[in-house]
Amino acid sequence: MDHHSSWYHFLPWYSQLMAFFQDNFAETVVFRSGLFPKERIFETMHHVFAALLVLIILVAMSLIARVRLKNLEKALIPSPHITLVNLIEVLMTVVISLMRDIIGHDYKRYVPLIGTSALFILCSNLLGLVPGFVPPTDNLNTTIGCGLVVFAYFNFHGLRVHGLGHILHLANPLGAWWGWFLSPLLFPVELVGLLVRPLSLGIRLAGNMIGDHKVLFAFAGILPFLLPLPFYLLGLLVCIIQTVVFCLLTCVYISLHTQEESH
Secondary structure (H helix, E strand, C coil), X not given: XXXXXXXXXXXXXXXXXXXXXXXXXXCCECCECCECCECCCCCCCHHHHHHHHHHHHHHHHXXXXXXXXXXXXXXXXXXXXXXXXXXXXXXXXXXXXXXXXXXXXXXXXXXXXXXXXXXXXXXXXXXXXXXXXXXXXXXXXXHHHHHHHHHHHHHHHHHHHHCCHHHHHHHCCCCCHHHHHHHHHHHHHHHHHHHCHHHHHHHHHHHHHHHHHHHHHHHHHHCCCCCCHXXXXXXXXXXXXXXXXXXXXXXXXXXXXXXXXXX
16 A cells, blocks of 8 residues: 555644654665765654554553453353454463463463563554554564564563573583583574574564555455455454464563573
8 A cells, every 4th residue: 555545644743743753863865966865764654653553442442341351240251242352352362372382381471471462463463454554563663673572571581580591501502511512603503593583573574464465455456345355354364373473483482491491
């Protein structure tokens, strides 16, 4: 979708904010006729506004779910209809099941981050299926930001569980005494493998969402009524799968860096 057709352009202060970032942070220069004019690299701020919109939606959903769950007797018996509480419950059941199977008995400690990531990424992905909106997850700034949060999180818990051994494990991942002789070779490889994890999380998510929405809106532009329907279903499936994959890899990284037997 062309960013000029986005609903965000109807915001009264959108153009002023975009101009502010352009004037203060656009440092790229282009050689042209002996001059170095500033190139317009801040053509859109969609991912920022989209992320704020997703945050507002999640806060509203959380407040609604909190009110509905105050009556424990009704909360124990699920509604026969499709409700917001039921949808959140199904999503969190899948996420918690993954965490229990991968992380183990201590999985409850990590529910806040992984559960929040699942809700944010799924809601962000689904926003891209709404005509006129651009999802925050088709921008690397958002997805790599999510990857960096996960990176800091599992390293923090790795240090919490293993202390200095979390870092020494990079030098001797084999765990044997003779493995220290291979440390000059293994440490750079393990370090690079560790540092690329947030990039792999972010690039994988953004790449899949960009491709999915490009295909969807390309066919929607040809015949906007009937032709896009199968691609909307495919897009919905991609949104769910990419959310599960992100949470699955997060669980794997946490498990690798917090389990006693891994060190």
